Amino acid sequence: MRSTVAFALAAMLVMAGCGVDSEPPDPGTAPSSAADSGAPSAAASAADDAGDVLHSANVTHVANMPPQPPLDGPQSWGTDLAFQGDHVFTGNYDGFTVFDISDPAKPSVVSRVLCPGEQNDVSIAGDLLFLSVDTPRGGPECDAAPGGQEGAGWEGIRIFDVSDKAHPTFVSAVSTACGSHTHTLVPGENAETVYLYVSSPGPEPGSATCPAPHNIFSIVEVPVGDPAAAKVIAKPEISDPGGEAEIGGCHDITAYPEKDLAAAACFGDGILLDISDRVKPKVLQHVSDEENFSIWHSATFNNDATKLVFGDELGGGAGATCDRETPRTKGASAVYDLGADRTLTRRAYFKIPREQQPGENCVAHNGNLLPIPGKDVMVQSWYQGGVSVWDFTDSANPREIGFFERGPVSALGGSWSAYYYNGHIYSSDITKGLDVLRIDDPLTDPAKKASLKELNPQTQTSY
Numbered sequence: 001m002r003s004t005v006a007f008a009l010a011a012m013l014v015m016a017g018c019g020v021d022s023e024p025p026d027p028g029t030a031p032s033s034a035a036d037s038g039a040p041s042a043a044a045s046a047a048d049d050a051g052d053v054l055h056s057a058n059v060t061h062v063a064n065m066p067p068q069p070p071l072d073g074p075q076s077w078g079t080d081l082a083f084q085g086d087h088v089f090t091g092n093y094d095g096f097t098v099f100d101i102s103d104p105a106k107p108s109v110v111s112r113v114l115c116p117g118e119q120n121d122v123s124i125a126g127d128l129l130f131l132s133v134d135t136p137r138g139g140p141e142c143d144a145a146p147g148g149q150e151g152a153g154w155e156g157i158r159i160f161d162v163s164d165k166a167h168p169t170f171v172s173a174v175s176t177a178c179g180s181h182t183h184t185l186v187p188g189e190n191a192e193t194v195y196l197y198v199s200s201p202g203p204e205p206g207s208a209t210c211p212a213p214h215n216i217f218s219i220v221e222v223p224v225g226d227p228a229a230a231k232v233i234a235k236p237e238i239s240d241p242g243g244e245a246e247i248g249g250c251h252d253i254t255a256y257p258e259k260d261l262a263a264a265a266c267f268g269d270g271i272l273l274d275i276s277d278r279v280k281p282k283v284l285q286h287v288s289d290e291e292n293f294s295i296w297h298s299a300t301f302n303n304d305a306t307k308l309v310f311g312d313e314l315g316g317g318a319g320a321t322c323d324r325e326t327p328r329t330k331g332a333s334a335v336y337d338l339g340a341d342r343t344l345t346r347r348a349y350f351k352i353p354r355e356q357q358p359g360e361n362c363v364a365h366n367g368n369l370l371p372i373p374g375k376d377v378m379v380q381s382w383y384q385g386g387v388s389v390w391d392f393t394d395s396a397n398p399r400e401i402g403f404f405e406r407g408p409v410s411a412l413g414g415s416w417s418a419y420y421y422n423g424h425i426y427s428s429d430i431t432k433g434l435d436v437l438r439i440d441d442p443l444t445d446p447a448k449k450a451s452l453k454e455l456n457p458q459t460q461t462s463y
Contacts (some may be wrong), residue, residue, distance in 0.1 A: 003335035052407035056436075058444075059389070059402045062424065063436040065107050070114045070278060071095055077412070078428040080121040080182070080366065082129075083421045083455040087165060089129060090428055090439050091122040095142070097434075098165045104424045104436050107333065110165045115142035115158065123185045125194050125458040127163040128171075128227055135198055136209050140280030152208040155179030157196060157220055159227045161164040172228040176218040177235065178202035183220075184253045184262075184458040186278055195278050196220040199250040201267055213241045214248040217264070219279055227381075234279045238271055239286070251313070252298040256305055256460040257402070263299035263308055270296050270310045270342060279461035287344050293331040298366055301338075301460055302376040307395055308336045309345060309378065311364035318412060322362035324355055324386045331363040333380065335395045352388050360408050362383035366417040370463035371450035377401070377443065379425050383414035389439055402439050406432065419457045423448045 026074030053061060067076055071092045073303035079091035086102035087110065098110040116170040117133035124130075136153025137143040156176040162168045178200035186195040202214030208390055219234040239248065252267040253273075260276040269288040273281045287310075297313035314321045321331030332351040337346040356362045360383075376393045386405025392398040406414070408433065425437040450463055 002172075010259060015058070051400065052405075053404070054386075055404040056402040058439055058441040059404050060438045060440070061404060061435065062105050062438050063098065063107055064433060065109070065433070066433040067092075067376060068109070068112070071112055072098060077417055078433060079119045079428045080417045081426055081428050081457070082122045082124040082418055083419070083426075084124045085453060086424065087302060088421070088426055088434070089122050089124055089162075091120040091131065093118045096120060096122055096129070096168075096343050098162070098168070100435060101343060101424075101426075101436070104438075107434060107436060113142070113160075113168050115170070117155075119159070119181065121180075121182045123183065123458070124162070124454060125185055125187075125222075125456075126224060127161055128194075128222070128224065129160040129162045129168065130183060130185070130196060130222075131158040131160070132183050133158060134179040134181040136179070140175075142170060154251070155182060155209055157198065157230070158342045159222070159230060161227075162302070169177065174220050174230050174232060175209075176200070176220065176232060177216065178204070178214055178249060180218075182252045182458070184255050185456045186255045186262075186275065186459065187257055188221075189276065192224055194222045194224060197253045197255065197262070197429055199253050199264070201247055201249050201251065203248070216248075217250050217253065221279070236281050238266065238273075238283060239268070251295060252458065254299040254458045254460060256301050258460075258462050259301070259305045261301065263301065263310070265296035265299050265310055267295065270299065270344075272308075272338075274342075275293065278396075280326075284342050285304060285344055287346070289346070289348065289408075290332065292327075292332070292349070293334070294330070297364065298458075300368060300378055302392075303369065303371075303373075303462055306338050307376060307392065309336050309350075310334050310336065311367075311380070313365065315361070315363055317365070317383060318361050318364055320356065320358050320359070320360050322352060322354075322356040322382065323358045325358070332400075333364045335392050335398055337395055345377070348392075348397040348398055350390055350392065352382050352385050352403065353400055354385070354405070355384055357408050361412055364420070365415070366445055366457070368419045368457040369453075369460070369463075370420045370444055370447040372444060373463070375443065375446075377447075379418050379420050380416040381415035381427060383412075383416070383430070384408060385414065387415050387418040387425060387435075387437060389425075389444065391443065401441060401443060402436050404435075417457075419455070421455050422451055 168399035198218040203212035264271040389402040427435040
């Protein structure tokens with residue numbers, strides 16, 4: 001399979017600066033964080049009734065919706081989230097679920113759709129739902145078998161009509177080079193068209209679906225009124241072509257259409273893009289960090305696009321990088337200032353201050369901003385490290401202000417995605433299902449005034 005977890009072993013062999021450093025961090029060079037800034041979250045924790053959950057005093061565990069059939073198999077892992085009105089759409093390696101969250105304390109299932117295909121990362125645009133499939137299958141249909149003939153097969157984007165959320169229907173699919181590990185929805189010039197920026201790692205020697213070189217991402221054009229006509233219309237090059245053994249492509253792209261900017265977290269570096277022409281993005285800058293970053297995983301702009309946070313998924317999500325043996329600059333998030341001339345300057349690293357067990361997979365993962373005017377605060381998932389809310393208003397001194405985490409599990413687990421939406425934090429736990437959290441803090445309370453009609457976290461909008 002081409003999940004990041006499985007792909008990580010190959011990636012770690014060829015990426016610079018990717019190994020887990022067995023030396024302890026140098027306290028003289030470690031950046032500021034909650035661990036050394038006196039942040040209250042690590043000390044002010046409490047256990048819930050289950051006995052295996054810890055959280056800061058300002059975070060409340062509101063609800064949990066555990067996996068249910070048919071999305072409860074041994075690898076029915078929860079993945080990404082998208083939001084629309086009173087609904088959250090949760091991706092799963094075996095399909096997706098639509099929840100009604102009109103009462104966040106009592107989420108209810110509207111529908112579950114069995115449609116296997118890792119990772120099934122999800123986005124929503126009006127009545128259309130998009131799923132990323134990043135492993136070859138016999139065809140795009142939900143009942144297609146895994147794999148294909150002689151290394152061939154289908155992988156890419158599936159499109160569903162969710163106008164009736166109780167009965168989603170498969171509409172069409174688009175094959176993309178090396179599949180779709182993730183995708184980012186980018187609005188067109190009018191409501192008649194949306195674009196998907198499709199990210200995937202590659203190449204895979206001997207694969208008909210992922211040949212070398214793979215120094216591109218794919219752009220899919222979707223006519224909203226005729227989604228069956230969706231097609232790949234561009235494959236922008238983002239780096240020089242590499243050799244067959246070199247890992248290329250991107251893991252995740254975050255777009256900020258209002259600013260005509262996008263940030264691509266790629267296998268090797270981070271890339272700042274001008275997307276004023278949605279189908280002809282231009283590379284503005286490559287940033288690299290060979291000493292500390294391994295798999296550039298995701299990116300988040302602050303509201304005024306003067307800062308950018310890149311996350312490093314050292315170990316591909318399967319590694320334990322939050323233990324005492326791993327430096328705080330590895331498997332972390334890096335905060336960059338974004339100048340008026342559109343150049344990036346790294347200012348600090350952030351990593352959760354709570355030490356995890358050596359067997360707990362833990363590394364920086366998916367998150368988004370809390371809509372707080374004048375402040376830069378984001379929520380972020382850390383797999384078994386849980387969910388962290390942290391402040392990077394002072395880009396040189398990021399600090400944690402709240403957290404939620406469960407006790408260790410013996411296999412891959414923890415929060416895959418954690419996002420703030422209309423007053424609550426929603427976390428997709430790989431094995432435990434959907435968690436609903438609330439943070440009550442003078443710093444974050446202004447975010448409760450915001451009300452969104454739709455949220456795809458990798459498509460940023462201003463507040």
